[in-house]
Amino acid sequence: MMADDHDAREILKPLVFRLHENVPAIVREVLLERGWTEFDKKEQDDTDWNLYWRNSPFRRTDYCSIKPWQRLNHYPEAVRITRKDYLARHLKRMKGAYGSALYEFSPVAFIMPNDYVKFMAEYSKEKQSLGRRPTYWICKPVDLSRGRGILIFQDIKDFVYDCTVIVQKYISNPLLISGYKLDLRLYVCVTSFCPLTIYTYEEGLVRFATEKFDLSSLDNVYSHLTNTSINKYGASYKKYKEGIGCGCKWTFSKFRSYLRIYGVDDLLLWKKINNIVILTLLAVAPLPAASNCFELFGFDILIDDKFKPWLLEVNYNPALCLDCSIDATVKRKLLHDIVELLNYKQIDALKQNQVAGMKAIGTRVPLSKTGESALEEATDLLTCQGEAECTAASSVQSALQAAKGSVRKVVTQTKKTARGHPRKTLTSQLRERMNMPKTSSQAKAETKSKQLPGAVHYPHQSVQPSRWLPTPDFRNCKLTTFPYFFSDRDQRPIPRVGDFVLIFPFNEAALQASRDGTDVKSIIQEINNLVNKQLPSKQQKTKKRVDYLASV
Numbered sequence: 001m002m003a004d005d006h007d008a009r010e011i012l013k014p015l016v017f018r019l020h021e022n023v024p025a026i027v028r029e030v031l032l033e034r035g036w037t038e039f040d041k042k043e044q045d046d047t048d049w050n051l052y053w054r055n056s057p058f059r060r061t062d063y064c065s066i067k068p069w070q071r072l073n074h075y076p077e078a079v080r081i082t083r084k085d086y087l088a089r090h091l092k093r094m095k096g097a098y099g100s101a102l103y104e105f106s107p108v109a110f111i112m113p114n115d116y117v118k119f120m121a122e123y124s125k126e127k128q129s130l131g132r133r134p135t136y137w138i139c140k141p142v143d144l145s146r147g148r149g150i151l152i153f154q155d156i157k158d159f160v161y162d163c164t165v166i167v168q169k170y171i172s173n174p175l176l177i178s179g180y181k182l183d184l185r186l187y188v189c190v191t192s193f194c195p196l197t198i199y200t201y202e203e204g205l206v207r208f209a210t211e212k213f214d215l216s217s218l219d220n221v222y223s224h225l226t227n228t229s230i231n232k233y234g235a236s237y238k239k240y241k242e243g244i245g246c247g248c249k250w251t252f253s254k255f256r257s258y259l260r261i262y263g264v265d266d267l268l269l270w271k272k273i274n275n276i277v278i279l280t281l282l283a284v285a286p287l288p289a290a291s292n293c294f295e296l297f298g299f300d301i302l303i304d305d306k307f308k309p310w311l312l313e314v315n316y317n318p319a320l321c322l323d324c325s326i327d328a329t330v331k332r333k334l335l336h337d338i339v340e341l342l343n344y345k346q347i348d349a350l351k352q353n354q355v356a357g358m359k360a361i362g363t364r365v366p367l368s369k370t371g372e373s374a375l376e377e378a379t380d381l382l383t384c385q386g387e388a389e390c391t392a393a394s395s396v397q398s399a400l401q402a403a404k405g406s407v408r409k410v411v412t413q414t415k416k417t418a419r420g421h422p423r424k425t426l427t428s429q430l431r432e433r434m435n436m437p438k439t440s441s442q443a444k445a446e447t448k449s450k451q452l453p454g455a456v457h458y459p460h461q462s463v464q465p466s467r468w469l470p471t472p473d474f475r476n477c478k479l480t481t482f483p484y485f486f487s488d489r490d491q492r493p494i495p496r497v498g499d500f501v502l503i504f505p506f507n508e509a510a511l512q513a514s515r516d517g518t519d520v521k522s523i524i525q526e527i528n529n530l531v532n533k534q535l536p537s538k539q540q541k542t543k544k545r546v547d548y549l550a551s552v
């Protein structure tokens with residue numbers, strides 16, 4: 001068999017996904033739709049997959065044995081932010097360190113039973129302060145979700161709990177649409193915690209309560225909780241509700257149009273929400289470094305009647321079940337965009353299949369240290385690998401080093417080695433194409449041209465500036481690393497992929513501060529500068545609109 005024929009066949013091979021039990025059906029559907037195939041343990045090599053999706057955390061060994069062509073859908077210890085008590089603790093610490101003005105976006109919270117005395121002091125203080133409207137509290141079990149076990153109360157005599165809970169100030173003046181309470185399910189994808197790289201999804205879900213908001217019936221879950229898992233069982237769920245329609249969901253697009261009709265500056269609101277996301281993730285940074293992972297978080301944001309956004313909680317494995325047509329539209333595209341964000345190259349399928357292919361013809365591609373194998377050939381095209389002694393299995397280490405900014409020398413070494421590779425196979429031509437400087441029109445078509453033949457059926461949007469955010473400017477950046485979410489062209493995080501918009505790093509200084517470990521102090525200083533710049537100019541222009549918005 002000619003080497004070229006072999007390469008051509010391998011390039012046409014699809015990417016491979018691996019699903020653990022209980023992964024929502026839509027994940028499989030979307031990947032199959034894109035031309036991927038499902039991993040078959042009996043037929044395939046253990047490493048012969050590109051994406052492993054689980055609903056539960058991976059084992060340490062999964063992170064250690066990751067290969068350059070693979071991605072995992074969780075980071076180690078992401079739970080630090082998704083358990084209600086851990087999150088409350090982290091935010092409290094940040095409030096203490098950086099001031100409550102910046103971190104006042106999460107309702108005051110107490111972890112019970114530990115904080116019982118502090119809570120009682122606060123409860124009594126609130127009760128005694130004359131002339132203020134009464135304070136309400138919400139009690140939530142720390143490790144439950146979907147509205148289970150929640151209790152809202154005003155009087156301490158109604159407060160009972162039998163497990164670890166957090167008690168939060170209840171936001172009793174939520175924004176209402178036609179009398180119905182709502183919150184936002186914002187999707188956030190972290191492609192790396194080191195260097196910190198955060199994307200928010202422009203489309204999302206507005207989730208309504210299905211009975212009108214009423215503080216005189218605190219035990220009516222359909223009036224006070226916006227979880228779909230609860231409201232879909234409410235008597236009004238299927239009924240047409242004036243002002244919001246049937247069901248209990250809107251898209252963000254619809255919500256933004258609604259806000260604009262009423263003269264609300266949705267751009268400013270979204271900037272505030274993005275600040276919340278960054279400040280929240282900074283509270284847990286740095287997580288233990290791990291390469292080739294990503295984490296999809298569901299941020300629950302409540303907006304009050306002054307248009308101030310509040311963070312309620314951060315969800316691990318945000319629900320991907322399809323309860324209605326709005327879910328299907330938003331979540332299907334979300335998953336397609338996630339796969340785009342994972343930035344697979346043709347070579348990812350090739351590499352994974354090359355091992356299998358070579359085995360089939362009786363040749364084992366060595367994971368050698370010499371730089372002569374096709375596995376290494378791809379290494380400097382893929383992520384931030386490049387150590388002379390880098391094997392595929394050690395790609396994790398090199399990515400970590402890259403994050404520490406220590407790979408410049410190493411990249412040069414690998415490039416030297418790569419020059420010795422045979423160049424006339426399809427593989428090497430592909431490599432050459434990927435390494436060649438692009439014209440601007442080629443660059444525009446970049447993602448499309450790199451997609452696997454037959455593997456992608458989803459129309460990918462080219463990189464374009466966000467409607468809501470300034471496009472991050474990395475022109476003067478000096479990063480030499482190449483994590484998977486970096487563009488080949490300028491070795492910077494791709495500013496926009498589908499509806500995912502890069503929100504961190506948001507400028508050169510933030511990028512530098514997140515490279516060598518995470519310099520939270522400098523980053524917060526940058527955020528302060530930005531916030532200070534944003535507000536005065538807006539206030540001058542549209543005082544009326546800004547009046548709606550509380551300061552961040």
Ligand code: ADP
Binds near residue numbers: 138144172
């Ligand atoms: P769960 O993980 O059980 O969904 P959440 O913290 O998301 O817990 O709370 C469920 C719902 O309760 C939210 O979607 C929101 O409607 C309401 N809620 C939670 N916390 C507050 C709060 N502090 N103020 C007002 N409403 C809240």
